[in-house]
Amino acid sequence: xxxxxxxxxxxxxxxxxxxxxxxxxxxxxxxxxxxxxxxxxxxxxxxxxxxxxxxxxxxxxxxxxxxxxxxxxxxxxxxxxxxxxxxxxxxxxxxxxxxxxxxxxxxxxxxxxxxxxxxxxxxxxxxxxxxxxxxxxxxxxxxxxxxxxxxxxxxxxxxxxxxxxxxxxxxxxxxxxxxxxxxxxxxxxxxxxxxxxxxxxxxxxxxxxxxxxxxxxxxxxxxxxxxxxxxxxxxxxxxxxxxxxxxxxxxxxxxxxxxxxxxxxxxxxxxxxxxxxxxxxxxxxxxxxxxxxxxxxxxxxxxxxxxxxxxxxxxxxxxxxxxxxxxxxxxxxxxxxxxxxxxxxxxxxxxxxxxxxxxxxxxxxxxxxxxxxxxxxxxxxxxxxxxxxxxxxxxxxxxxxxxxxxxxxxxxxxxxxxxxxxxxxxxxxxxxxxxxxxxxxxxxxxxxxxxxxxxxxxxxxxxxxxxxxxxxxxxxxxxxxxxxxxxxxxxxxxxxxxxxxxxxxxxxxxxxxxxxxxxxxxxxxxxxxxxxxxxxxxxxxxxxxxxxxxxxx
Amino acid sequence: xxxxxxxxxxxxxxxxxxxxxxxxxxxxxxxxxxxxxxxxxxxxxxxxxxxxxxxxxxxxxxxxxxxxxxxxxxxxxxxxxxxxxxxxxxxxxxxxxxxxxxxxxxxxxxxxx
Numbered sequence: 301x302x303x304x305x306x307x308x309x310x311x312x313x314x315x316x317x318x319x320x321x322x323x324x325x326x327x328x329x330x331x332x333x334x335x336x337x338x339x340x341x342x343x344x345x346x347x348x349x350x351x352x353x354x355x356x357x358x359x360x361x362x363x364x365x366x367x368x369x370x371x372x373x374x375x376x377x378x379x380x381x382x383x384x385x386x387x388x389x390x391x392x393x394x395x396x397x398x399x400x401x402x403x404x405x406x407x408x409x410x411x412x413x414x415x416x417x418x419x420x421x422x423x424x425x426x427x428x429x430x431x432x433x434x435x436x437x438x439x440x441x442x443x444x445x446x447x448x449x450x451x452x453x454x455x456x457x458x459x460x461x462x463x464x465x466x467x468x469x470x471x472x473x474x475x476x477x478x479x480x481x482x483x484x485x486x487x488x489x490x491x492x493x494x495x496x497x498x499x500x501x502x503x504x505x506x507x508x509x510x511x512x513x514x515x516x517x518x519x520x521x522x523x524x525x526x527x528x529x530x531x532x533x534x535x536x537x538x539x540x541x542x543x544x545x546x547x548x549x550x551x552x553x554x555x556x557x558x559x560x561x562x563x564x565x566x567x568x569x570x571x572x573x574x575x576x577x578x579x580x581x582x583x584x585x586x587x588x589x590x591x592x593x594x595x596x597x598x599x600x601x602x603x604x605x606x607x608x609x610x611x612x613x614x615x616x617x618x619x620x621x622x623x624x625x626x627x628x629x630x631x632x633x634x635x636x637x638x639x640x641x642x643x644x645x646x647x648x649x650x651x652x653x654x655x656x657x658x659x660x661x662x663x664x665x666x667x668x669x670x671x672x673x674x675x676x677x678x679x680x681x682x683x684x685x686x687x688x689x690x691x692x693x694x695x696x697x698x699x700x701x702x703x704x705x706x707x708x709x710x711x712x713x714x715x716x717x718x719x720x721x722x723x724x725x726x727x728x729x730x731x732x733x734x735x736x737x738x739x740x741x742x743x744x745x746x747x748x749x750x751x752x753x754x755x756x757x758x759x760x761x762x763x764x765x766x767x768x769x770x771x772x773x774x775x776x777x778x779x780x781x782x783x784x785x786x787x788x789x790x791x792x793x794x795x796x797x798x799x800x801x802x803x804x805x806x807x808x809x810x811x812x813x814x815x816x817x818x819x820x821x822x823x824x825x826x827x828x829x830x831x832x833x834x835x836x837x838x839x840x841x842x843x844x845x846x847x848x849x850x851x852x853x
Numbered sequence: 854x855x856x857x858x859x860x861x862x863x864x865x866x867x868x869x870x871x872x873x874x875x876x877x878x879x880x881x882x883x884x885x886x887x888x889x890x891x892x893x894x895x896x897x898x899x900x901x902x903x904x905x906x907x908x909x910x911x912x913x914x915x916x917x918x919x920x921x922x923x924x925x926x927x928x929x930x931x932x933x934x935x936x937x938x939x940x941x942x943x944x945x946x947x948x949x950x951x952x953x954x955x956x957x958x959x960x961x962x963x964x965x966x
Contacts, residue, residue, distance in 0.1 A: 607949055611953070621963065623960055
């Protein structure tokens with residue numbers, strides 16, 4: 301493999317930043333708060349989700365501090381319960397679900413399609429306000445005493461026994477759900493109706509395919525969460541028997557309904573990560589993605605199969621053995637389209653001209669960590685193994701390998717990759733590589749020991765544990781410190797780059813795609829002239845030729 | 854977006870009726886009358902004890918009424934194929950939810966080992 305530096309990449313023009321772009325087109329706080337520009341809304345989301353990421357991270361760090369020693373010496377068990385609950389709720393509902401779609405999707409998707417905006421710009425802004433209202437409920441809960449149900453709000457604890465802020469928290473999650481429904485709706489309509497001339501379905505970047513699949517899941521699954529949380533609130537506040545057996549309800553019904561949303565929600569979180577990775581692999585291998593159609597359809601397959609597996613979260617909850625077998629069997633199938641993606645990305649790298657810029661480092665991290673997360677998911681899908689490791693740190697490690705090793709790595713890779721487009725400035729490469737390395741090392745040091753400590757029997761969600769688990773827990777806490785440094789570093793150098801970063805030019809990576817055919821940052825209307833697409837996805841020679849002909853670069 | 858019509862397939866309407874030729878007022882009255890008849894039928898059926906068939910019959914009447922509302926009152930019968938796909942897939946998803954949840958509830962008594 302050869303390495304290509306940014307400077308050697310083809311069709312790079314020096315600074316071609318348009319004088320007027322979406323950032324300097326209007327000034328003032330209101331021009332941001334009332335904007336209908338998808339790019340500005342993406343920035344609003346970026347600021348919001350980043351803030352909440354660090355709130356969620358704070359709770360994680362507090363937990364790791366408590367778990368440094370076997371005794372419950374730093375917090376009471378009640379406080380610890382609140383910390384893991386708030387960590388889960390903030391990270392899932394307010395960071396992982398909106399992060400890639402609402403930030404990178406909002407910014408890039410319309411530009412990739414050659415469109416001036418999303419189909420419903422006002423609804424797009426509305427979705428950010430809805431998200432913020434939900435987040436305010438979350439913040440209210442945090443500052444007024446927290447909630448201790450776990451992010452899953454399992455009944456009967458949440459409806460009968462918990463005396464924490466269950467109502468306000470579920471209300472926050474309920475409201476935020478509508479934000480993702482509206483984003484999903486907007487993306488679907490935009491992909492169907494607003495593609496540039498010549499941009500047929502099979503010329504779409506794989507980012508769009510994956511984001512489309514995500515949107516379908518958002519639209520079909522999120523309403524079920526809304527209904528489920530509404531039923532929970534009705535039972536808690538009005539004592540209507542829905543989940544409480546004493547009132548004629550069924551507690552397992554809650555789990556069925558909750559996971560009918562929340563398992564597909566895993567795919568709402570990981571599919572956008574896969575969307576980013578496909579773009580990054582193509583850009584930094586300078587090749588067409590191997591098996592484009594397979595990768596495209598595997599997104600849809602994941603979206604569909606993701607709906608058929610939810611009860612694997614309930615194997616030991618009392619569902620019938622027959623049903624557990626069915627769900628165990630169905631769960632195995634999800635591995636197939638996920639593996640297709642991993643194999644095809646890897647095959648794309650084979651004999652490619654790979655360049656080792658920061659986004660590519662995140663790609664390699666993603667592929668390795670997602671694979672570990674996926675394979676351990678198969679362990680958990682196997683009924684017999686699940687009975688053994690259920691509710692242990694093995695499960696915690698597994699889903700963090702998917703959510704953090706997968707989604708967060710992809711999000712960071714995507715942020716670095718599109719940063720020049722979003723801001724018009726390059727980030728400092730050396731610091732970014734260091735940060736990627738810290739994230740990778742810190743992540744593995746944090747979560748790999750959790751596989752081991754979980755497998756030998758440490759249960760999750762306790763603030764005290766048996767002394768023999770301490771060594772692995774100390775490793776995990778040490779890793780969390782490194783990981784925190786890895787996450788804080790980009791905050792500093794990305795902010796620095798806004799003023800001091802090298803100007804990016806139209807296409808700093810020499811990548812293929814309509815977003816690399818407009819100035820950095822893009823003008824308010826994205827393109828001065830409607831682009832006409834004459835090339836297939838990731839077809840470098842055809843794209844280069846078209847760009848030269850149209851003088852767009 | 855000005856160019857959006859380039860990618861729109863105008864031929865994807867169901868049947869030969871374009872979207873703006875919707876059902877006549879008569880059709881709405883006929884459907885309304887049919888819905889009233891089914892409502893009376895619902896009440897009548899509730900007064901007859903059909904044993905195990907009580908619920909299936911009530912559900913059959915309700916589904917028929919819902920289909921009529923969806924097709925005519927919600928204009929789906931004159932809508933493009935894409936609308937049909939959206940509606941059918943929504944019900945498919947609902948079906949997935951019901952079938953798989955009942956794969957638990959209805960098989961708790963199975964003793965397969």
